[in-house]
Amino acid sequence: MPICPVCEITYDSWDQVSDHMLKFVEKSEAKHVMWLNHNISIKSLNQKELSEKLEEFFSLNESLAMWIRRRFIERFYGTEPHPFMVAMQNPTKGVLLGYVLEHQHFLRNWVRILSTIIYRSEYDDVVRYELENMTTEFLGFEGKPSHYELLIRMGESLGLKRAEILSTPPLPATLSAIKTWKNIAETKGWVETMAAMHSLELVSDRSLIKDGATIPYFSPKILESNEYPDAVKNFLREGYEADLYHAGEALRLVEKYAKNPEIIQVIVLKSFDAFAKYLLSRLERGMMLDPLVKA
Amino acid sequence: MKIIVNGKEAGTKETGCAICGSDWGSYYAKVDGEELFFCCDICAKEFSNMIQEVKNRTNWNKIDEVNIRGNWSMGRHVMARSGVQRYYFYITFDEDGNIRTFKPE
Numbered sequence: 001m002p003i004c005p006v007c008e009i010t011y012d013s014w015d016q017v018s019d020h021m022l023k024f025v026e027k028s029e030a031k032h033v034m035w036l037n038h039n040i041s042i043k044s045l046n047q048k049e050l051s052e053k054l055e056e057f058f059s060l061n062e063s064l065a066m067w068i069r070r071r072f073i074e075r076f077y078g079t080e081p082h083p084f085m086v087a088m089q090n091p092t093k094g095v096l097l098g099y100v101l102e103h104q105h106f107l108r109n110w111v112r113i114l115s116t117i118i119y120r121s122e123y124d125d126v127v128r129y130e131l132e133n134m135t136t137e138f139l140g141f142e143g144k145p146s147h148y149e150l151l152i153r154m155g156e157s158l159g160l161k162r163a164e165i166l167s168t169p170p171l172p173a174t175l176s177a178i179k180t181w182k183n184i185a186e187t188k189g190w191v192e193t194m195a196a197m198h199s200l201e202l203v204s205d206r207s208l209i210k211d212g213a214t215i216p217y218f219s220p221k222i223l224e225s226n227e228y229p230d231a232v233k234n235f236l237r238e239g240y241e242a243d244l245y246h247a248g249e250a251l252r253l254v255e256k257y258a259k260n261p262e263i264i265q266v267i268v269l270k271s272f273d274a275f276a277k278y279l280l281s282r283l284e285r286g287m288m289l290d291p292l293v294k295a
Numbered sequence: 296m297k298i299i300v301n302g303k304e305a306g307t308k309e310t311g312c313a314i315c316g317s318d319w320g321s322y323y324a325k326v327d328g329e330e331l332f333f334c335c336d337i338c339a340k341e342f343s344n345m346i347q348e349v350k351n352r353t354n355w356n357k358i359d360e361v362n363i364r365g366n367w368s369m370g371r372h373v374m375a376r377s378g379v380q381r382y383y384f385y386i387t388f389d390e391d392g393n394i395r396t397f398k399p400e
């Protein structure tokens with residue numbers, strides 16, 4: 001169903017969505033204007049042009065999962081990749097510490113949100129998938145430390161004390177992103193929540209390169225380099241290997257249970273917006289610790 | 296004030312929003328005694344906050360030019376000029392248009 005990506009009201013046609021959005025644009029209403037700026041174009045369009053662009057933007061040529069992948073690449077790994085990923089091609093200590101201090105909050109929130117999916121979904125394949133994800137992210141599995149634990153060890157190897165890491169509150173941009181994800185979990189269905197969260201795991205999916213990503217999440221040279229402590233490599237390697245499976249399998253489940261793809265598309269975009277700001281927050285923390293960190 | 300956004304002149308309905316370059320909407324605000332075009336109130340607030348912050352940090356009373364590179368998701372690298380003096384910085388904003396990060400470069 002054609003949908004206003006801001007208000008989430010559904011209409012019978014993209015023409016009607018276009019009318020609706022242009023009415024808000026006339027009033028310079030920030031949310032609609034910004035959505036158009038961020039997703040369609042910064043040059044204004046007339047009613048008909050906008051209607052066509054919206055239809056094209058939301059059309060699922062291949063599949064919902066592929067649509068999400070392509071938008072993720074566009075947003076984070078396009079011709080101008082996100083500055084955090086650029087910084088990760090050759091990360092300084094400040095960049096990595098910024099990663100640790102902000103990401104611990106992301107991961108703690110992560111499992112809480114996933115638990116709401118478990119609570120609300122009646123499908124065992126979904127529950128099993130989420131439990132497994134939470135285990136590897138937060139608890140550890142078969143004697144292997146969790147992603148969360150590996151993150152803290154990375155911070156320790158770079159000179160921070162565990163207690164220092166754990167007691168550092170998130171920066172405002174991290175907190176605001178977390179609020180967005182909590183809000184999605186509390187007000188949207190579990191399929192939408194699943195899509196919003198697990199599409200973010202695409203960030204370290206190496207196979208994005210074959211679909212057009214211009215750079216990887218981090219330079220794989222780091223994994224071989226002597227410049228970085230083992231704990232840094234252990235943390236990065238874990239994501240490098242896990243998320244390939246994580247995001248792909250979650251999006252398959254989303255596709256399987258999605259009743260209304262348009263609402264999922266809209267929620268995923270909101271999650272991407274939050275993620276972009278959150279990634280900047282990691283750099284912002286890095287800047288506070290190390291004058292060499294640049295955005 | 297001469298305004299360049301990602302390589303293009305901006306600040307009027309024809310040239311686009313003084314901070315993001317977009318020509319959707321029609322929101323006007325007076326900044327530094329000049330009527331400028333913005334696509335929405337948040338952009339206007341971001342621009343005014345940015346100008347005020349530069350003035351506070353430099354003690355300039357007039358800004359002749361701002362050259363902005365970047366966007367909402369990357370943050371923005373800016374050169375501000377007053378006469379022959381130049382000031383370079385990186386800036387990001389929160390959802391309400393307040394300054395989140397400001398770092399001289």
Ligand SMILES: [Zn+2]
Pocket residue numbers: 312313314315316317333334335338
């Ligand atoms: Zn604007």
